[in-house]
Amino acid sequence: MADDSQKSYFIHTFGCQSNKSDSERISGDYAARGYVEADDWRTCDELVVNTCAIRQRAEDKARGFLYNVGVFFNESGKQRPKIILTGCMTHHGQEKLYKMIPIIDEILPINEVGFNQSTVRKDLKHAWIPISTGCNSFCTYCIVPYSRGREQSRSLESIMTEVQDLVNKGFEEVTLLGMNVNSWGLEKLGIGFRKLMMENKNYTREDLPDNQSQYLKPTETPPFVKLLRAISEFDQIKKIRFMTSNPWDFHDELIDEIATNKKIDRYVHLPIQSGSNAVLYRMNRGYTTERYSEVCRKLLEKDPEIVIGTDIIVGFPGETEAEFEETVELAKRMKWKVAFVAIYSPRPGTASWRIYPDDIPHAEKKRRWEILDEICNKSTMGERPIIV
């Protein structure tokens, strides 16, 4: 129970699991400073808004929430809390953000949240564990490499210390988080996407290096597989999940590890984004639908209990009806367990925003979204994939 002199905080979190995990660490920082968590943003001393920028709609939601916060305190006459903005919207920079959302008092850059910060967790059985931050993939549509910066792997020692601590506290399930967990611990070559983009505003898709070129190919067991094995050594850990994986570096050893290590969850999340190779090329995803199917086929051949889910973007620039149909056909065959279908949202600063006009009308994007959502999430649920 809070005594009256104790200051309180409240965190409103938007977006993905990485944001939820960051919020647990921000809570840890508040707890270490003697704050207590308030039940409601209307009654706290400090309000942290952890934002998402993956689509325009996500940014609009955060702005809408902050607008409502402003209205509430204006109308009620109550003292409003200190408002701190963090998360992926911080990539806009301080100057723009203070102008855009004047109610903000402070901006907390996400890279200051840190891996080693203690956490306050609501769930006492399952824990999110960040194993890397940032992203080097530079998929042309994606804001993450700009909002979260370059990929940085957390050290093995730091991850294992956290797992040991979780085990001591009685946790049994962990989910390892990273934008591309497969590349955890791999040596980075640091191909200068950003430099290229800053120096040459007129670059084309052909100028972009493939995302595979960012890493040294593992010559032995990939470090991520070794990490999975090390965490599995704890008897008390019963279930291990991870997200997200990229199809292009889903190595055979990872497939074998999933198939044989039954502590790893049988659900594998593997974003495809499009069923058209031409669109995948424009997205700079670094794989073809054939490669995607090969990974899925190997997984299912080795363990038929495995189920696969995915992410898809509809209405990517230039997506023709025929290209969309390729995604529809693939969806009918793959029968994903779950598919997060998103409408393409141009993100200022990204390569697709610079190179391609956002030329699919919103009504058409919505039509495509509805078709795929129906196929993936309603009509084929529970059926087995037919991988050709």
Ligand code: SAM
């Ligand atoms: N790192 C993962 C990957 O490479 O597939 C997922 C990253 S992202 C946080 C989650 C999903 O948001 C993506 O898989 C993609 O489907 C969707 N997404 C990302 N950028 C988008 C954009 N500009 N418009 C629409 N959807 C987008």
